[in-house]
Amino acid sequence: MERYIDNKDLDGLKKYFKEKIINTEKNTLLKNSLIHDLGNLELMELKGLLLTKLLTAVEKKIDIQIEIPEKIDSINMDIIDLSRMIGILIDNAIEASIECENPFINLAIMKTNDNSVLMIIENNFTNTLDIHQLYKNHYSTKKGKRGYGLNNVKDILNNYPNVLMNTSIEENIFIQEIEIR
CATH class of the missing domain: 3.30.565.10 (Histidine kinase-like ATPase, C-terminal domain)
Structure with missing residues (x-):
């Protein structure tokens, strides 16, 4: 992310953030949700x-x-x-x-x-x-x-x-x- 900011590549930063950070966070939340739902x-x-x-x-x-x-x-x-x-x-x-x-x-x-x-x-x-x-x-x-x-x-x-x-x-x-x- 730092490289995108240093290069003032806002479009690249947005794309990276949406594709990598948000998707990884969603997958982690979904995995945690499934683990919780299977808890019993x-x-x-x-x-x-x-x-x-x-x-x-x-x-x-x-x-x-x-x-x-x-x-x-x-x-x-x-x-x-x-x-x-x-x-x-x-x-x-x-x-x-x-x-x-x-x-x-x-x-x-x-x-x-x-x-x-x-x-x-x-x-x-x-x-x-x-x-x-x-x-x-x-x-x-x-x-x-x-x-x-x-x-x-x-x-x-x-x-x-x-x-x-x-x-x-x-x-x-x-x-x-x-x-x-």
């Missing part, structure tokens, strides 16, 4: 994964809303399987919402009255989806060799009779609800 999630492996994925979403200009109203310190599922599953679902949410005019992802993790944990991932999308085909191997709305993610989620879920998953669509909002009993 005490499963470090899942918290780290979510932070990484959601920061990627923020970098892609996706609006993120997180709701974790109370401490979540245990989930009745292997953490690696849970992380794989949530990672796939968040990746899909990012890919789908980025194509929208005002992309967003909403994430909620909460305890239910019967001590289950309910995880909800919502995102907007533009593609036409056949909800009955989503979990089949090789089904994808995207080009290329794809269509393994949700099939992998289905395979993981087959090992957990205590985990229920509901997929729905409401007015171009894709909703994944996972209840872990």
Whole structure:
């Protein structure tokens, strides 16, 4: 900044300030906000994964809303399987919402009255989806060799009779609800 001032390059200083200083400060504030919003999630492996994925979403200009109203310190599922599953679902949410005019992802993790944990991932999308085909191997709305993610989620879920998953669509909002009993 000193060089811009010494050279009386006000336009260069403005550009540098907007592109470097302001953007860095915004990213720091967003990162701190995400860390705060994930504060009640005490499963470090899942918290780290979510932070990484959601920061990627923020970098892609996706609006993120997180709701974790109370401490979540245990989930009745292997953490690696849970992380794989949530990672796939968040990746899909990012890919789908980025194509929208005002992309967003909403994430909620909460305890239910019967001590289950309910995880909800919502995102907007533009593609036409056949909800009955989503979990089949090789089904994808995207080009290329794809269509393994949700099939992998289905395979993981087959090992957990205590985990229920509901997929729905409401007015171009894709909703994944996972209840872990």
